[in-house]
Amino acid sequence: MGRNQLKLYSSQQLAGMGQQTFDGMKAQQKVSSKTVTNQFVNCVADAITKHVPSSVFSGQWEVVVFDDPQVNAFALPGGKIGVYTGLLDVAQNQEQLAAVIGHEVGHVIAEHGNERMSSSTLIGIGMEATNVLLQANEIANNNLIMAAIGAGVQVGVQLPFSRTHESEADLIGLELMAQSGFAPGQAVALWQNMAKAGGEQRQPELLSTHPLPTTRIDNIEKHLPVAMKMFNESKNRPQCKK
Structure with a gap:
């Protein structure tokens, strides 16, 4: 990734x-019992996870489809993947x-979870130290100052970190799908679909944890030549039926 990480x-x-x-989510949320849906998601996930370095996770990944209309998915350290059925209305094919x-x-490979938790831990320690210092010196309006510092940390540190993570995960994911035999150009179509599903009203990119769809599409398109080379060199061609 070419940058230092706090872990x-x-x-x-x-x-x-x-x-x-993951165990908590499975206990609290409805898990899909549809055979075709589960087979489709597991087929795609299996093809992808075969190319995850063993140093990241060397066991069998557990994949669960949650019966929920939200357009979302996630992966967790320790080989866990969750996909919500609402995503399958937007992700129109296996690619x-x-x-x-x-x-x-890609988030798991890049250890973004570790980085975010580590950053939050240090920010929490720093904020508490600042608060103690303000109180010790009897600074007037210290609550307002702490609130302002908190907003500054969020906009200046945490949100840019989140957008960096999303962009890195996009490119790692693009290479993973190419190595797995999925046509990487379909990633552009996916984010076009995501933009349509999200509607026209969205936060300014500066105040969002995710890049705008147009931004991530531009980044993906710039990286497509590298991904296409990987795809053309791959002998894998999954046939996952939705």
Whole structure:
């Protein structure tokens, strides 16, 4: 990725958190019982996860389809993938679903969860220290100052980090889907579909955790020549039926 990362947690700690979170979600949310849907999602996920480095996760990935209309998916450390049925209305074929799953697995490969948790931990410590300092010196309106600092941290640190993570995961996912034999150009179509599903009204990019669809499409298109080379060199051609 070409940048330094702050990582305060071990892989074992993150895998344990991922397992605990996933078990909780399975207990609280409805899991799809539709055979065709589960086979389709598992087919795409299996093709993608075969190309995840063993240093990231070397076991069998667990894939669960949640029966929920939200257009979303996620991957967690420790080999966990969740896909919501609402996503399948937007991801119209195996390639577009592969773009999403590749993206989510890309977060795990890049250890973005570790980085976010580590950053939040340090920000929390820093904010508490600042608050103690303000109180110790009896600074007037210290609550307002702390609120302003909090907003500045969110806009200046946390949100740009989130957008960086999303862009990195897009490109990792693009390469993963290409290596797996899914036509990478369909990632562009996916984000075009996402833009339509999101409607016209959205936050300015500066105040969003995700890049605008147009931004991520531009980044993906710039990286397509690299991904297409990987795709053409791949002997894999999955046939996952929706």
